[in-house]
Amino acid sequence: MRQQTSTILLLFFFVFLCWAQPSRPDEGRPSCDRCDMHLLCNCSHEGFTVVPTVTERALAFDLSFNNINVVNDDDLTGHTQLKVLSLQGNRLAVIRLSAFDHLFNLEELDLSDNELNVLNHKWFSQLAALQKLNLLANPYSCVGSPPVFQGLVNLRRLAFGGPHLKMLKRGDLSGVTELEELIVHANNLTGYESGALASIWPLGRVSLSLYEPFLTNTTLASAVLADVSYPETPLILEDLRLDGNQSVQPLREAAKRRVRYLTFRNVWISDEAIVDILVVLDGVPVTSISVEGVTLMGRGKWEKASWTDHKGIDEFLVKNIEVLPLFQFVSFLQLSFLLKYPRKVSVINAKVFVMPCATSGLLVNLQYLDLSDNLLTDLTLVETLCDGAGTLEDLRVLNISGNALKSLSTMSRLVKKLYKLTHLDISRTGYSSMPQHCSWPSTLRFLNISGAKLTKITPCLPATLEVLDLSNNNLKDFTLALPSLQELQLSGNKFLRLPSGSLFPNLQTMTIQSNTLGFFGHSDLQEYKRLQNLQAGQNKFVCSCEFVPFLQQTLKGGGDVHLTDREENYVCDSPFDLQGQPVVEVFLSVVVCHQVLFVSVCCVVTLLVGVLVWILLLRLHAFWYLKMTWAWLKAKQSSRRRRQRQQLLAEDNSEGLLSFDAFVSYSDRDATWVENFLVPELEEPGETDGDSRSSRPLNLCLHKRDFLPGHWIVDNIMSAMERSRRTVFILSENFVQSDWCRYELDFSHFWMFDGNVGRDAAILILLEPLSKDDVPKRFCKLRKLMNSTTYLEWPQEEERRGEFWRCLRQALRGEDDD
Ligand SMILES: *[C@@H]1O[C@H](CO)[C@@H](O)[C@H](O)[C@H]1NC(C)=O
Ligand SMILES: *[C@@H]1O[C@H](CO)[C@@H](O)[C@H](O)[C@H]1NC(C)=O
Ligand SMILES: *[C@@H]1O[C@H](CO)[C@@H](O)[C@H](O)[C@H]1NC(C)=O
Ligand SMILES: *[C@@H]1O[C@H](CO)[C@@H](O)[C@H](O)[C@H]1NC(C)=O
Ligand SMILES: *[C@@H]1O[C@H](CO)[C@@H](O)[C@H](O)[C@H]1NC(C)=O
Ligand SMILES: *[C@@H]1O[C@H](CO)[C@@H](O)[C@H](O)[C@H]1NC(C)=O
Numbered sequence: 087m088r089q090q091t092s093t094i095l096l097l098f099f100f101v102f103l104c105w106a107q108p109s110r111p112d113e114g115r116p117s118c119d120r121c122d123m124h125l126l127c128n129c130s131h132e133g134f135t136v137v138p139t140v141t142e143r144a145l146a147f148d149l150s151f152n153n154i155n156v157v158n159d160d161d162l163t164g165h166t167q168l169k170v171l172s173l174q175g176n177r178l179a180v181i182r183l184s185a186f187d188h189l190f191n192l193e194e195l196d197l198s199d200n201e202l203n204v205l206n207h208k209w210f211s212q213l214a215a216l217q218k219l220n221l222l223a224n225p226y227s228c229v230g231s232p233p234v235f236q237g238l239v240n241l242r243r244l245a246f247g248g249p250h251l252k253m254l255k256r257g258d259l260s261g262v263t264e265l266e267e268l269i270v271h272a273n274n275l276t277g278y279e280s281g282a283l284a285s286i287w288p289l290g291r292v293s294l295s296l297y298e299p300f301l302t303n304t305t306l307a308s309a310v311l312a313d314v315s316y317p318e319t320p321l322i323l324e325d326l327r328l329d330g331n332q333s334v335q336p337l338r339e340a341a342k343r344r345v346r347y348l349t350f351r352n353v354w355i356s357d358e359a360i361v362d363i364l365v366v367l368d369g370v371p372v373t374s375i376s377v378e379g380v381t382l383m384g385r386g387k388w389e390k391a392s393w394t395d396h397k398g399i400d401e402f403l404v405k406n407i408e409v410l411p412l413f414q415f416v417s418f419l420q421l422s423f424l425l426k427y428p429r430k431v432s433v434i435n436a437k438v439f440v441m442p443c444a445t446s447g448l449l450v451n452l453q454y455l456d457l458s459d460n461l462l463t464d465l466t467l468v469e470t471l472c473d474g475a476g477t478l479e480d481l482r483v484l485n486i487s488g489n490a491l492k493s494l495s496t497m498s499r500l501v502k503k504l505y506k507l508t509h510l511d512i513s514r515t516g517y518s519s520m521p522q523h524c525s526w527p528s529t530l531r532f533l534n535i536s537g538a539k540l541t542k543i544t545p546c547l548p549a550t551l552e553v554l555d556l557s558n559n560n561l562k563d564f565t566l567a568l569p570s571l572q573e574l575q576l577s578g579n580k581f582l583r584l585p586s587g588s589l590f591p592n593l594q595t596m597t598i599q600s601n602t603l604g605f606f607g608h609s610d611l612q613e614y615k616r617l618q619n620l621q622a623g624q625n626k627f628v629c630s631c632e633f634v635p636f637l638q639q640t641l642k643g644g645g646d647v648h649l650t651d652r653e654e655n656y657v658c659d660s661p662f663d664l665q666g667q668p669v670v671e672v673f674l675s676v677v678v679c680h681q682v683l684f685v686s687v688c689c690v691v692t693l694l695v696g697v698l699v700w701i702l703l704l705r706l707h708a709f710w711y712l713k714m715t716w717a718w719l720k721a722k723q724s725s726r727r728r729r730q731r732q733q734l735l736a737e738d739n740s741e742g743l744l745s746f747d748a749f750v751s752y753s754d755r756d757a758t759w760v761e762n763f764l765v766p767e768l769e770e771p772g773e774t775d776g777d778s779r780s781s782r783p784l785n786l787c788l789h790k791r792d793f794l795p796g797h798w799i800v801d802n803i804m805s806a807m808e809r810s811r812r813t814v815f816i817l818s819e820n821f822v823q824s825d826w827c828r829y830e831l832d833f834s835h836f837w838m839f840d841g842n843v844g845r846d847a848a849i850l851i852l853l854e855p856l857s858k859d860d861v862p863k864r865f866c867k868l869r870k871l872m873n874s875t876t877y878l879e880w881p882q883e884e885e886r887r888g889e890f891w892r893c894l895r896q897a898l899r900g901e902d903d904d
Contacts, residue, residue: 623655
């Protein structure tokens with residue numbers, strides 16, 4: 087009970103403590119640790135609802151597309167290093183006044199796509215280093231005062247506005263003086279004070295979205311255009327609906343100020359509007375007109391403007407055309423009055439299926455023609471290029487990329503007479519084979535046949551080429567010499583090896599990414615005399631012991647060739663255990679790399695250890711002990727068996743099986759003594775001894791004579807011993823050195839102490855004086871025997887031998903004589 091009370095008290099105490107503690111700014115804020123080695127912290131799309139903490143050393147902090155709705159004063163303290171901050175696509179409605187005060191070094195700030203209703207100048211007061219500011223797509227209706235951008239002395243790129251921007255006043259942009267790029271989204275602008283954008287100069291590029299003003303208040307649109315149009319400032323007009331005479335009138339302001347670069351992007355445009363634009367631009371030195379993303383609402387009747395003058399037009403680009411009433415559409419031919427001026431024409435992704443030869447004939451100044459991503463075929467291309475007659479004689483660059491072309495020989499025939507052609511882009515076409523011979527203009531330097539379906543290279547490729555792009559085909563090898571080639575692109579093919587460098591004596595740059603290269607090495611690169619840059623990532627690298635160190639060194643910049651793609655692209659494909667691992671991170675051990683050496687060393691070491699162990703074992707007589715133990719076990723077993731048999735026999739024959747008086751155990755080297763002295767003396771008793779009893783012949787068992795041939799020697803010995811009353815050991819140096827004698831000794835020992843025969847069953851005869859200490863230590867049993875049994879010494883003097891024999895006989899007769 088007491089304990090419970092104190093626990094509750096303690097709990098209250100802690101709760102009180104926590105409550106009393108002022109909440110720290112970082113408390114509860116999640117952290118984002120997705121920073122890379124360049125300190126670029128990408129925390130976008132992470133679902134953060136507040137600004138997460140991140141290392142203060144971060145240089146870039148991407149918080150785009152989260153759900154953050156407020157930036158607090160403390161959220162970014164300490165980030166004095168930060169250069170780039172993106173809060174795009176959040177729900178930001180509140181930014182505290184000193185939230186950005188510590189970002190002294192911030193160069194780029196993106197607040198677009200949020201819910202900021204007002205802009206406050208205090209946010210930016212400390213951002214003197216800011217160069218790029220994006221405030222697009224927020225619901226503020228005016229830029230606000232005091233002037234928001236006043237302190238941004240280094241601002242070079244500014245984007246602001248949104249669907250709710252209603253008003254732009256003079257002074258709103260004060261402080262902004264010089265810009266490389268200005269983007270204003272003012273589709274719903276209803277009020278504009280003339281001069282609001284006029285103070286900015288020099289002005290690099292202006293992009294304006296003025297949908298409503300162009301439709302409903304052209305005075306306003308004209309005022310805006312008047313303030314930003316300069317001859318050297320490219321003007322981009324976005325999101326327009328140009329329909330009728332009135333809506334194009336604002337362009338007069340731009341024309342008046344002699345705008346030279348005009349781009350329409352994402353526009354709806356009617357036939358009348360086109361004519362009106364041409365009228366407005368009549369005599370104006372516009373050099374470049376681009377129309378990107380255009381929906382044509384008319385039927386292509388533009389000849390009404392054919393009297394207008396557009397001498398200045400140099401470049402004309404149309405991209406992504408959508409023609410609404412496609413089937414009524416006449417043709418672009420109506421623009422023919424424009425065709426004699428431009429040097430550069432691009433009609434990209436415009437569903438062009440033919441350009442009539444007549445039209446081509448009008449393009450007399452044309453040097454650059456880009457018809458990529460259209461519907462041209464071999465047949466219509468023949469028409470477009472007038473069957474190779476050499477129309478378009480000034481053409482230098484021809485781009486027919488992304489068309490459904492099939493015959494490379496037709497292509498080469500068609501351009502053969504374009505004697506100035508240097509660049510030909512026939513990428514992303516349907517070329518699947520290359521003829522053996524082609525005829526190209528001798529000026530051709532650049533050829534792009536990437537993204538076709540080529541499987542083989544032939545001498546069709548001109549030797550004059552300096553840049554050749556064959557990426558994304560199905561090529562396996564390259565055997566053609568191209569002496570002038572400086573750049574070769576072979577990525578996305580099926581090369582297993584680098585092509586031989588001797589074919590390209592002038593090659594400086596090669597890309598061969600995403601092939602099936604297993605490896606390449608120093609010798610491969612050496613064949614390339616001039617190669618400097620190589621990109622060979624994303625291949626099926628076999629991370630062998632030669633390749634890995636070579637590549638690691640090359641990636642570090644050792645060697646003449648630079649690998650210009652990122653090192654993460656070099657990934658092992660095999661062996662299996664290294665699959666997916668970047669080559670720079672691979673560490674191959676000696677075991678793997680110097681296998682032969684390793685195995686040899688291992689073998690030698692094993693051999694040495696083996697020999698050492700062998701020597702050690704020999705030194706310790708381990709084998710001898712082993713052999714002994716084994717023999718002992720075996721012998722014991724067979725002896726048991728024999729004894730059982732004996733017992734059975736003994737019931738019939740009480741005399742037993744003792745058929746010898748003694749088994750003589752001797753070394754073969756002592757055989758002479760045994761045969762010359764022992765056997766005659768004991769088996770053929772001499773007359774010297776009068777005692778008839780003592781001179782009864784004894785029956786000896788000698789291994790030479792009495793062992794059964796073919797039986798196991800240990801068995802023989804055992805049985806000999808068992809069938810003998812005594813065992814006589816002839817001891818000499820020889821005995822000690824002879825193995826079999828040792829067995830015998832051992833078994834006798836076993837017999838004596840293990841069996842039921844008495845201890846005097848063994849008789850030792852020393853042929854030469856042999857002290858116990860002369861017997862090696864490991865013959866412990868012999869030593870024991872010598873201790874316990876009296877032994878007879880063979881006297882060297884003749885006169886003492888009689889005595890010796892007598893003693894011996896006595897010993898042999900032993901108890902049964904008593
Ligand atoms: C951050 O990652 C997103 C994809 O999650 C990517 O679109 C964006 O470009 C990355 N930002 C930077 C600064 O690399
Ligand atoms: C003009 O503003 C309205 C809302 O005020 C918006 O719905 C509309 O999309 C805006 N128009 C354009 C072209 O942005
Ligand atoms: C057109 O814009 C100008 C300039 O802001 C303004 O004075 C005028 O009232 C507007 N006209 C209409 C019809 O809205
Ligand atoms: C277009 O309008 C302008 C003035 O607003 C006028 O001078 C011109 O004649 C008109 N053009 C056509 C083709 O109606
Ligand atoms: C040809 O057009 C394609 C697609 O528009 C472009 O990628 C390529 O760079 C162009 N080639 C040349 C030589 O301009
Ligand atoms: C070749 O064409 C492809 C596809 O149009 C383009 O991506 C590539 O950059 C071009 N190659 C060169 C070397 O310009």
